[in-house]
Amino acid sequence: MSQITILGAGAMGSALANAMVRAGWTTHLWGTWLDDHLVDAIEAGQPHPRINVVIDPAVKTFRSSELEQAMAGSQVIVLSIASVGVAKVTEMALPGIAQAEALWLTSKGFLPADDGQIELLPDGIRRIAAAHGVTVPPIVAVGGPVKANECAAEEPTATVFACTDLSVSTKYATTARSRRYAIEASDDEIGVEICAPMKNVYAIMLGIADGLQELRGRPHHNLKAATFAQAVKEMSLLGEAVGARPDTAFRLAGVGDLEVTGLSGRNGTYGTRIGRGEGSRAALATMAAQEQTVEGEPAVGLAVQLVAQRAPQIADQLPLLTAARTIIQDDPANYEEILVDAVLPKAPAN
Template identity: 30%
Template sequence: MNPKSVGVIGAGAWGTGFAQALGRGGHKVTLWALEQEVVDSINNEHENKKFLPGFKLSENLTASTNLEEVATGKDFLILASPSLYLASTVKKLVTIPNIAEGDTYIGVLTKGFVPSKNGPKLCLETIENVLPGIYKGNTVYISGPSHAEEVAMGKLTGLIAACENPKNTIIFRELMRVPGLLAYSSLDVIGVQVCACVKNVIAVVYGCCDAISETSDTFGDNSESLLLAAGLNEIQQFGFALGATHAETFTSIAGVGDLDVTCKSKYGRNRRFGQDIIKKNILSNFKDLDDLINRVSEIGYLPEGAIACKYVHEVSAKLNLKLVICDGLYRILNREVEPEEFLRELLRLKKRVKR
């Protein structure tokens, strides 16, 4: 293998886990973190104690709070910033010489929609509108069933590299040819991005159902499988409405694979959030969905599905789509309906609740 220099922008759990996989495979990786404590923890103790505690990190992995330093002169740049901050982060990169000249390959790990004055946008559309023109159609979206903890441990994980330029999908597949990762190509950049975003919304509802099932005579494993299948249908419906090009995207690891692990894994933050809604009545701390998003740091972890839910609701309303599960989570988080009441209504166990 020919080792590459890689900058990873965002030292959250997923950014760190992905960087660890590349470092373990021999690449030289530098992580950008906003917090000095994270940088010190990675550089001095080879562990990201704040966002991915308990995992010894590769000697090939270092960190810095200097964004320009992390991005300068790299063969590859991987964007892993939260969706809310993706656009503002990318704007700081465009004058760096290797980015301005298009010499660095850019990939994106961020999941979700990015807010803009013209409404929510998918990640690749957002950054390609900010980056130099050479990146149009050439940035790569990386997704799949990939909890950071297992990636950091080196447990076998499949990922899809999606790009309009097939050559770039192959280049990223080669980058990810490291122990523990299997990489595949896709040309369906919209479909893969939609799967990565909307599965988090479904997983929150799944977590609610899972928690209710523990003490319910009505809901159980069968109900959860019904919910997962119905959720996949909504993801596919939403994806095609936005311009997804390949039906097999939704039956691949980008679709059903990622949805399954997000709903069922013990590491899933969105599943956990759904469970906490039931078991800890966590929504009682917030007035509505906007209040929750504004104060999301108070939860103690980031449930991406709660943020994505707002944008999926906005986009689906514009497209006149009927996404019952996604709309239901919006109503739950907006304090319009109780989770069990919604699930009963969803499964037609009682009359539909009036808005």
């Protein structure tokens, strides 16, 4: 039987643990030093506090001090860590990662290097490992419309596994699949890794349309749909500019994940608060006070830097990203006009 170790006992790591048990894998779940209360609940058979679903008792849990034991003998290691913690946990887990046949990533975000270069997570992880003399096994980017609570509860879920070596992603798409957890295999690691943080950025913008609707007491569905279409176009353009297949943005990792992220979650809530007129800084402070981190907020600035570094030729074709940066970082009073201007197509030139 294959064995997997999932690093991070938060919402997604724990949800994936349930899916892997259903797929017949021996499943280890390691909690960071921030996860003791989550591991307590899992071990007590109580619903996981973040997703309100019981984690299968077949999942073997490990505390932060038991990282080595958690990873021993696993063919697959998974990073299911919030993007801020990815570099640190990667360094800690290098001995186990070096022994594994594959490293899966459910984490979403960019990784800024010390020299200011903005890297996609797989590149950043390979760089960190290389600095320690470690070669990372094939990386599988896990993407698509997967809300942790639904995945954990065995609601129908479609996901995509992407690895530059298609035989690797195909192998795991076959062996990790279960009745209601369907996996598409792709070779577009870059495309999935671009869509993952970018859809968080764009979900904030979808939320602004929702907030305007609340503020005005009138539907703003047309604006939201135009925002959605522009977001997908920009994910595709940016992906292609840095080496992705353009169609990945139109599939599960792009359209699919943007839809699910825009329907619920912290990025959308943040955008809704901005749209209601709370102001981007005040809204972020309110959410921070409620211990709600908004992954899309830091991703906006990093995405703008990534474009400047690696795709300056398309910067003017990304008006929604530019609008996101202005609204989120400058906190302007005319945020509505800025969003509208970014997504309504311009009159054709004569």
